[in-house]
């Protein structure tokens with residue numbers, strides 16, 4: 001997909017190949033289906049895997065440990081977590097983890113950072129795509145990559161009316 005912003009032209013071909021238009025369309029579809037909850041999933045070298053966000057179940061069974069609902073958070077199911085950890089070195093590796101931010105804008109939150117890092121380093125060597133979705137419009141999606149000890153915005157893709 002043609003990015004509307006890219007951090008450095010040298011990244012363009014790699015990023016636009018990883019995030020194809022067809023693939024982004026599937027991710028946007030899933031974000032709409034999940035709204036007003038967050039969706040989550042994986043962008044593979046070929047295709048996507050839409051994952052199950054179990055945040056609501058965790059929140060309902062233990063609201064003290066899990067104060068957030070799926071409206072403002074995501075947790076992969078154990079099957080999806082297992083797939084992710086086993087898939088990284090496979091022939092069709094995960095390139096990015098995606099999730100949506102309903103009505104709050106696509107920024108890499110402190111919670112996102114906490115979930116992506118262990119001891120200050122990324123748990124998985126993948127980018128993160130965050131979809132900025134509102135009730136009747138996907139505003140855009142933003143791709144973040146761990147560079148120089150922090151997650152930085154490297155690309156923005158156009159959204160669409162719903």
Ligand SMILES: [Zn+2]
Pocket residue numbers: 099100101109112130
């Ligand atoms: Zn988030």
